[in-house]
Amino acid sequence: MREIQLPLPGRDASYRLVMEPGLRGRLGPLLSPFQFPPPVMVISDRRVARLHGAVVLDSLNAAGLAPVLLTIPAGERAKTWAVVQRLARELLARGAHRRSPVIALGGGVVGDLAGFLASIFMRGLPFIQVPTTLLAMVDAAIGGKTAINLPEGKNLLGTFHQPRLVVIDPEFLRTLPRTERLNGLAEVLKAGFIRDPKLLRCLEAARPKLFQDEAGLTEIIYRAAAIKAQVVAQDEREGDLRRILNFGHTLGHGLEQASRFRLPHGRAVAWGMVAALTLSESLAGLDPGEADWGRRLIRDFDLCRPLPRLDPGAVMAALRLDKKRQERGVPFVLLPRLGEAVIREEVSLSLVAEVLDQLLREGTGG
Ligand SMILES: NC(=O)c1ccc[n+]([C@@H]2O[C@H](COP(=O)([O-])OP(=O)(O)OC[C@H]3O[C@@H](n4cnc5c(N)ncnc54)[C@H](O)[C@@H]3O)[C@@H](O)[C@H]2O)c1
Numbered sequence: 161m162r163e164i165q166l167p168l169p170g171r172d173a174s175y176r177l178v179m180e181p182g183l184r185g186r187l188g189p190l191l192s193p194f195q196f197p198p199p200v201m202v203i204s205d206r207r208v209a210r211l212h213g214a215v216v217l218d219s220l221n222a223a224g225l226a227p228v229l230l231t232i233p234a235g236e237r238a239k240t241w242a243v244v245q246r247l248a249r250e251l252l253a254r255g256a257h258r259r260s261p262v263i264a265l266g267g268g269v270v271g272d273l274a275g276f277l278a279s280i281f282m283r284g285l286p287f288i289q290v291p292t293t294l295l296a297m298v299d300a301a302i303g304g305k306t307a308i309n310l311p312e313g314k315n316l317l318g319t320f321h322q323p324r325l326v327v328i329d330p331e332f333l334r335t336l337p338r339t340e341r342l343n344g345l346a347e348v349l350k351a352g353f354i355r356d357p358k359l360l361r362c363l364e365a366a367r368p369k370l371f372q373d374e375a376g377l378t379e380i381i382y383r384a385a386a387i388k389a390q391v392v393a394q395d396e397r398e399g400d401l402r403r404i405l406n407f408g409h410t411l412g413h414g415l416e417q418a419s420r421f422r423l424p425h426g427r428a429v430a431w432g433m434v435a436a437l438t439l440s441e442s443l444a445g446l447d448p449g450e451a452d453w454g455r456r457l458i459r460d461f462d463l464c465r466p467l468p469r470l471d472p473g474a475v476m477a478a479l480r481l482d483k484k485r486q487e488r489g490v491p492f493v494l495l496p497r498l499g500e501a502v503i504r505e506e507v508s509l510s511l512v513a514e515v516l517d518q519l520l521r522e523g524t525g526g
Contacts, residue, residue, distance in 0.1 A: 161179065161183075162178070162179040162378065162382045163176055163177065163178050163179070164179075164382075164385060164386055164389050166302070166322075166326075166389050166392075166393060167396070168322055169304075169322070169396050170396075175322060175323060175324055175325060175326075176326070177302065177325075177328065177385060177389065178190065178325070178326070178327055178328070179327075179328040179330070179378060179382055179385070180328075180329070181329060181330050181331045181374050181378060182331055183327050183329040184212060184215055184216055184219070184290065184327070184329040184331065184332065185215050185216075185218075186219060187216055187220055187263075187290065188219040188222050188223025188224075188225060189223060190325065190327060191220070191225065191261070191288070191325070192223055194261070196225065196259065196260070196261045196286065197257075197259055197260070198224065198225050198226035199225070199226040199228045199254065199255055199260065200225045200226070200227050200228070200260065200261050200263060201227075201228050201254070201256055201260055201262045201263065201285075202217065202220070202228065202230070202265055203230050203231075203232070203247065203262060203264055203265065203266075203273070204229065204230075204232075204264075204265040205231060205232050205233065205234040205266045205267070206231045206232070206233060206234055207234040208234070208265060208266045208267070208270070208292050209229060209231050209265070211335050212265070212292060212332060212335075213229055213265070216263075216265055216290070217229060220263075227263075228254045230247055230250050230251070230254075232247070232269075232270065232273065234269075235269065236309070238269060239272060239273050239307070239308045239309045239314075240308055240309060241308060241310075241317070243273065243308075244277050244280075244308060247274075247277050248277060248281055251277075256282075257282070258282050259285075259286070260285055261285060261287065261288055261324070262274055262275075262277065262278040262281075262285050262287050263288040263290060264287070264288070264289050264290060264291075264301075265290045265292065266290075266291075266292050266293075266296070267291065267292055267295065267296045267300070268293065268295055268296045268299070268300030268301075271289055271300050271301050272300065272305075272315070272318075273306075273308055274287070275289075275305075275306030275319075275321050276306040276307060276308050276318060276319060276321075278306075278321060279306055279319040279320075279321035280319065284321065286324050287323045287324060288323055288325050288326075288327070289301040289323045289325070289326040290326075290327045291326070291328060291332075292332040292333075292336075293333075293340050293343070293344055294333055294340070294341055294343070294344020294345065294347075294348070294381070295340070295344040295425075295426075297328050297330075297344070297381050298344060298347050298348055298351060298381055298384035299344075299347045299388055299405075301323070301326050301328075302326065302385060302388045302389055302392065303388060303389075303392040304320045304321055304322035304323070304392075305318060305320060306319050306320070328381065330374055330377050330381055331374065333371065333377070339424050339426070341371065342424065342426040342427065342430075342461070342462070342463055343424060343425050343426035344426070345426060345461055345463065346425070346426035346427070346429040346430050346433070346463055347384070347429070348363065348380060348381075349430075349433065349457070349461070350405070350408055350429065350433065351383070351384040351387040351388065352383075352384070352498075352499070353407055353408075353495060353498060353501070354387070354404050354405070354407050354493070354499070354500075354501040355387045355391070355404075355499055355500075355501070356383055356384075356387055356499055357499035359380065359384060359387075360454070360457060360498060360499075362376075362379065362380055363380060363457065363461075364457055367460060388405070391404065391405060403491075403493065403503055404493050404501040404503065406493050407433065407493040407501055408429045408430070408432035408436050408493075409432055409493075410432065410436070410479065410491070410492055410493070411431070411432040411435045411436070411479070411512070412425075412429040412431065412432030412433075413428070413432075413478065413479075414475040414479045415428040415431055415432065415470065415475055417474075418470045418471060418474035418475040418477075418478055419467075419468050422468060423467065426463060427463055427464070427465060427467075430463030430464055431464060431467065431519060431523060433454075434455050434458055435512075435515050436492060436493065436494060436495070437451045437455055438451065438455075438518070439494055439507060439512070439515055440494040440495040440496070442511070443492075443494055443504060443507065443511075444494040444496045444504070445496050446494075446495050446496060446497065446498075447497070450497070450498050453498075464523070466523060466524060466525060467519075467523030467524050468524075470520060470524075472513065472516055472517060472520055475516055475520075476512070476513055476516070479509070479512065480509070488506050488508070488509075489506030489507045489508045489509055490506070490507055490509065491504065491506070491507070492504050492507040492512075494507075
């Protein structure tokens with residue numbers, strides 16, 4: 161079993177992230193050292209519950225943990241206050257008390273929402289993450305950020321609530337649809353670009369049958385999860401470091417918003433990384449050969465499918481409205497070398513507009 165220790169911020173303690181194909185059937189024994197009193201509350205979305213609920217519940221039942229399954233609709237629309245309130249009342253009705261653990265079984269939506277609920281219910285319940293999407297395994301389930309959306313925008317209500325344990329079973333990914341796999345892959349590539357050139361080479365070698373080779377996939381998830389874990393752990397001490405996780409996301413968010421979220425997150429981030437590699441050549445001295453190799457790798461994963469026709473003005477407007485906007489320019493994460501990230505606070509909007517034009521011409525075949 162692969163394992164990563166994560167520090168608990170502000171405390172002289174840590175928690176474990178464990179990873180191995182098949183772990184979902186061993187959740188009961190993995191929880192037994194915590195001596196949680198039954199019942200344990202499992203929150204999942206309906207799709208994941210249908211596909212994977214039984215094996216998880218069987219394991220918890222066999223360990224005497226009397227699991228209660230509570231479900232939400234699948235997808236981003238469930239990350240609302242109304243759903244939190246409904247779940248909180250169901251927790252009460254099903255006998256939850258101050259020591260009842262909440263287990264999030266699902267992608268980033270379930271993790272963010274269940275984590276938020278766990279952080280506020282009776283001033284905080286123990287929380288366990290069991291991520292079932294690639295994106296949640298390498299990103300959302302690590303770092304303790306929880307959130308729900310408001311009609312005005314995404315993730316506007318949130319807390320930090322660290323899990324007691326993160327359990328990653330790559331076998332969950334067997335049922336993950338292709339678009340969701342690509343969403344996660346964009347984050348895996350990002351991790352390699354900012355911190356780990358060896359991960360990029362592993363990805364290049366594994367690409368032809370990445371999702372068939374579960375041992376290879378486990379190694380790749382491990383490396384990417386370790387990067388997120390390192391960055392959030394160091395951020396405690398180095399303040400701003402976490403911002404390097406935004407590589408490819410500045411323009412990516414702009415593209416997503418301008419497309420009114422028709423462009424899937426992974427593809428938006430992929431195009432954002434292509435642009436950030438180009439900006440890195442002109443502003444951070446990234447070797448043009450390395451930049452080309454990086455752009456080719458992203459394309460080879462089929463992440464740069466044609467872009468929908470987008471108004472460049474709308475993308476730039478979304479960039480300026482971004483909460484991280486600056487007066488003279490926008491902050492960008494750039495790479496002086498593959499595997500090394502720096503933050504440039506004020507990249508001129510005219511240069512970004514130029515790169516965006518090039519990207520939109522290329523992306524729409526225009
Ligand atoms: N907390 C953080 O640090 C953090 C970081 C990144 C993203 N996020 C959040 O994560 C969310 C996105 O997460 P996501 O991409 O995992 O989306 P998601 O949770 O909506 O899952 C995507 C889809 O995949 C389905 N699914 C999940 N696991 C499956 C499986 N094993 N087999 C088949 N289908 C499965 C779900 O039912 C859903 O329809 C966003 O809300 C985002 O804000 C949070």
